[in-house]
Amino acid sequence: MSNTEIHDKKLNTIDENATLQTTCSNCQEVLTGSYCSHCGQSSESNIKYFWTVILHLLDDIFSFDSRASRTIWPLLTRPGFLTNEYILGRRVHYVPPLRLYLFISIIFFITLKFFAASENSNIIRITNEERALTQVTEQIAELEQQYEVMLTLGKSTEEIQQVKHKLDTFNNYQQDLSNPDNKVLKAIAIELVSLELRKLESNKPLSDKYQKQYTALTKQIEKVRKGEKVNLLSLGNSSDGTISFEFLSAEQNLKINNFANQLEEKATKAFQTGTGPLLQQTISKLPQLMFVLLPLFAALLKIMYMFSSRFYMEHLTVALHSHSFVFFIILQIEIIDMVQDSLFKNISWLDSILTLISVILLMWIPIYLFIMQKRVYKQGYIVTCIKYTIVGMAYTALISITAMIAFVWGLTSL
Structure with missing residues (x-):
């Protein structure tokens, strides 16, 4: 083969590659941008090296100019700002509510499990004793x-x-x-x-x-x-300590009582041998349960503001942002508590400052949520205060039920 033929073959290969790069892999239409004008598919391949994907994810999370860095500060200091921005359609500069909640909740529950494990497997705190x-x-x-x-x-x-x-x-x-x-x-x-x-x-x-x-x-x-x-763990609802429901058959009541007896034995064993495994199992069930609780909380807001002409997704956005904020604040308090115990326990003045910061952060939670509710739903202080109290009481009942379910679920996993 002559040099001229080799050169022509190389040019043809380059032209074929160029054609492949400028046509849609799905419908073969000519691409004029990052997305196909015919079918909408992205021109960028999703098949990449695993570490490339991880590096892009870390860069998106921790980069100073990323959406995450522009989201966290207003989340902590500007009640209702992110929610109003998202509802008004100004979303490109901030992390979407669901992704923000998932990211913060994953870190929160992982750290919570770590802190629980570091408590020497003892749910009965020494301070109480x-x-x-x-x-x-x-x-x-x-x-x-x-x-x-x-x-x-x-x-x-x-x-x-x-x-x-x-x-x-x-x-x-x-x-x-x-x-x-x-x-x-x-x-x-x-x-x-x-x-x-x-x-x-x-x-x-x-x-x-x-x-x-x-x-x-x-x-x-x-x-x-x-x-x-x-x-x-006493689960009986009868005078003899057993569980009995009139609408169930004797056989079904017997199965429930057997299950309750197993839970009672596991709970007693957990208290006798150390409650660390039970605590960790309970915490591991909370993320799934909280994900169920979120739409319920949004439905509660929908009921409270049924005449506000707002869509359910707006209330769900409020739920996602408020939970993200609470998880992030509690995470900071846990970190401060860990730093106090490990580094500054013997430095009284610094320990007092960190305690004061923790108290301020804890007090900021109800204040933040009230201001957020006021700014998002734009109602008067008295009406907001009444609805805030009702929502708070209802949510406390929901979170108590969630904690009880997590505890029982944790027992069944032991």
Whole structure:
């Protein structure tokens, strides 16, 4: 083959490649831009090296000039701004609400799981134990002083015996709370101490609700002290402690009771051996449940503002931005708490400053959400305040149900 033929073949190859690059891979129409004018397909191939995709993603997230950097600051400091911008159609400069929520929630729940694991697998915080033990010690000192005064004044045997009984009760609680190994014993003792102090402070008998709880806990703690096994998770709705629904058959009720017994056993075992695995399993269920809760919260807003002529997607945007904000703030508080415990615990003035920052961030959450609701829905302060209170109460109920479902779901995964 002559040099001229080789040269012509190379030119033909270049022309073919140029044709391939300037025609749509889908419909073979000539491309005049980044997208095909005939079918709309992008001219850029989505088949790339994996690391190229990762680098582009990281650059989009962390680049100073990226949409993420222009989104986070107004998300934290300008209530309702991002939502109004998105509703008005000014969206190109900011991260879309769903992508923003997914990115922040993934980081939030991963970090939350990490912080939970670093708590030494103990859901009963040491601070709660110490506070209960301090309260019991103070009460013992008061009762001992009262007992000595009664003996000196020659009070009736009945009055002296009552004080002696209280003193013995609190001495037992002190021993329970000082037990280094039995977490179940400590958990029950903390609840009983709370009820005892409630009774002493009011100087009245407990209400029926609290008295029933007190009686049940007293029976449980006596069993634990004797080394017997108890179930801390009581799911029964009948007087005998079982679950029974009239609209279900006996066989179906039996299946439910068997399932409830399994949960009770798992919960008791978790408290006895360490609640770290249970806590981590519970946290791992929250992202899915929160993703279900979001449209429910948007539906709640839709009901509250049914006469505002707003689309459901506008309310969903409010839900996405508000949850993204709350998750981001809580994440900052967790980081500050970790820094306090690991670095500045012995530097009192710096520890106080970080605590103050955490308190300010925590207070900013309800203030931010109120301002956001006011700016997005553009109603008066009184109307906004009423609706904000109703929405807050309803959402608290929803989040409580969500937490309970996550807990039970976490138990089933153990």
